Amino acid sequence: MKFRLLPLLVLLSTGAHAAGGENLMHAEVDLGNRASLQRGARTFVNYCVSCHSAGYARYSRVASDLGIPEKVVAENMMFTTEKVGDTMQVAMRKEDGEAWFGVAPPDLSVIARARGADWLTTFLSTFYLDPKRPAGANNLAFPDTAMPHVLWELQGLKRASTETRVEGGREVTRVVGLETVSAGLQSDEDYAGTVRDLVNFLVYLGEPAKLVRYKIGFWVMLFLFGFFWIAYLLKKEYWRDVH
Ligand code: HEC
Numbered sequence: 001m002k003f004r005l006l007p008l009l010v011l012l013s014t015g016a017h018a019a020g021g022e023n024l025m026h027a028e029v030d031l032g033n034r035a036s037l038q039r040g041a042r043t044f045v046n047y048c049v050s051c052h053s054a055g056y057a058r059y060s061r062v063a064s065d066l067g068i069p070e071k072v073v074a075e076n077m078m079f080t081t082e083k084v085g086d087t088m089q090v091a092m093r094k095e096d097g098e099a100w101f102g103v104a105p106p107d108l109s110v111i112a113r114a115r116g117a118d119w120l121t122t123f124l125s126t127f128y129l130d131p132k133r134p135a136g137a138n139n140l141a142f143p144d145t146a147m148p149h150v151l152w153e154l155q156g157l158k159r160a161s162t163e164t165r166v167e168g169g170r171e172v173t174r175v176v177g178l179e180t181v182s183a184g185l186q187s188d189e190d191y192a193g194t195v196r197d198l199v200n201f202l203v204y205l206g207e208p209a210k211l212v213r214y215k216i217g218f219w220v221m222l223f224l225f226g227f228f229w230i231a232y233l234l235k236k237e238y239w240r241d242v243h
Pocket residue numbers: 043044047048049050051052101103104105106108111115120123144145146147148150151198
């Protein structure tokens with residue numbers, strides 16, 4: 001019985017994977033790129049913390065991990081607290097969030113692990129105008145999301161171009177692409193960079209220890225290579241008498 005179920009499970013999981021991975025944009029995550037992480041952090045505190053918290057992240061930790069002086073963080077990046085040792089709390093109350101959006105904006109500490117970097121990139125890039133939605137915007141990665149297009153100023157406004165086809169006797173309308181209605185402050189290329197940096201920062205936020213691990217990993221590898229040579233020379237020395 002167990003074995004008969006196995007192919008079915010495999011089939012289901014690959015099917016689910018294919019559906020989830022459909023049409024996602026590709027994220028470029030580079031945790032070694034400090035400048036990118038810093039830019040991502042700036043976008044995050046300016047555009048996201050007004051609604052979302054990152055309750056597992058402390059400003060002081062972010063500052064030291066990303067090499068931003070605490071003073072700069074305290075003066076330019078903290079809008080919801082005075083103490084640099086505090087976690088990134090949201091400016092808005094949860095009940096207000098629910099009342100305004102129908103659903104409280106979730107904490108984003110580990111969102112990159114829950115959704116994946118590719119999904120986040122697609123989500124942040126594919127808001128489009130939709131008068132049927134309360135906030136006036138819809139999204140390709142998260143249909144009917146309650147989140148407004150908060151980066152519209154940077155990206156500009158997009159409209160969905162749709163295609164209607166008859167499938168199985170029913171008319172089905174699909175979004176086939178997004179076209180610009182009005183340009184934003186950034187070009188498409190620059191906006192893609194903004195999203196790349198922001199997603200990079202969210203990936204860091206999901207696991208800050210990764211940066212430390214990379215650093216330690218480098219020294220461990222260096223030690224192993226160095227030690228390899230010592231071991232090799234020792235071996236040569238010992239076997240000299242035997243040969
Ligand atoms: C005006 C308030 C507001 C701001 C500002 C805002 N969001 Fe949101 N966000 C929401 C709401 C509300 C939801 C819940 C959407 C839903 O469940 O339909 C949400 C959902 C999300 C989700 C999906 C979470 C999930 O369910 O998996 C992500 C990711 C996200 N926001 C990222 C961001 C980022 C990054 C920023 C900053 C650029 C940002 N948000 C700024 C209101 C906001």
